[in-house]
Amino acid sequence: MSSRDLLHGIYERLFKHFGPQGWWPAESPFEICIGAILTQNTNWQNVEKAIQNLKREGLLSPLALYHCPLEDLARLIRPCGYYNIKAKRVKNFVSFIVEGYQGALENLKKEEPSRLRERLLSIKGLGPETVDSILLYALEIPVFVVDAYTHRIMYRHGLVPEIISYQELQEFFHSNLERDLNLFQEYHALLVACGKTYCKKQNPQCPLCPLNNFDQEF
DNA sequence: ATCCTGGTAC
DNA sequence: GTACCCGGAT
Structure with missing residues (x-):
């Protein structure tokens, strides 16, 4: 067989x-991306708490997170564990979007998929599973x-x-x-x-x- | 005590 | 390959 x-x-x-x-359980493609980073080696229930904190503070957008101080971000995502390193990873990701794509997630789709995957993998803190989750669920590019x-x-x-x-x-x-x-x-x-x-x-x-x-x- | 939709740095 | 990051539910 x-x-x-x-x-x-x-x-x-x-x-x-x-x-x-x-899937993915989220209200927006950007929320999917943040969830994908925060859920690294952590159960989803705790990620939801972190996401809720960000929502409450109106921080679930690339530009808002870009201007949010690292320490504040770390404090808000504390429930999902590894909060210091994950705060940096979120920052790296939003900097990538703001500085390279006018802060609009939609603009990532204009890239050729394999090139986009390589660029995302070059962001410190994003490994293959996180990147592929972003590609598949947030950007709707068919990678397994x-x-x-x-x-x-x-x-x-x-x-x-x-x-x-x-x-x-x-x-x-x-x-x-x-x-x-x-x-x-x-x-x-x-x-x-x-x-x-x-x-x-x-x-x-x-x-x-x-x-x-x-x-x-x- | 173990597990959770990992990744980095050394 | 190993240490490290590190909270919350079961």
């Missing part, structure tokens, strides 16, 4: 079990986002090696799925849902998982 059929089969099962996820959940689910089902790079894992999806925006957005969200609910790091709930016995069908 081909990897292509396996990946589509997994998607099918996850979708039937969890339904459409409608892979994360710890994605890797865990794939290797537990024997589809990829336990040791594999981000790039290789992403390539596995790119080469076996049609490059469809909605498919990519939903697939990643469904993998997260599965990883949080069933394919947990410790005490995975295999008997209840929609992917249980999946391997045996092929």
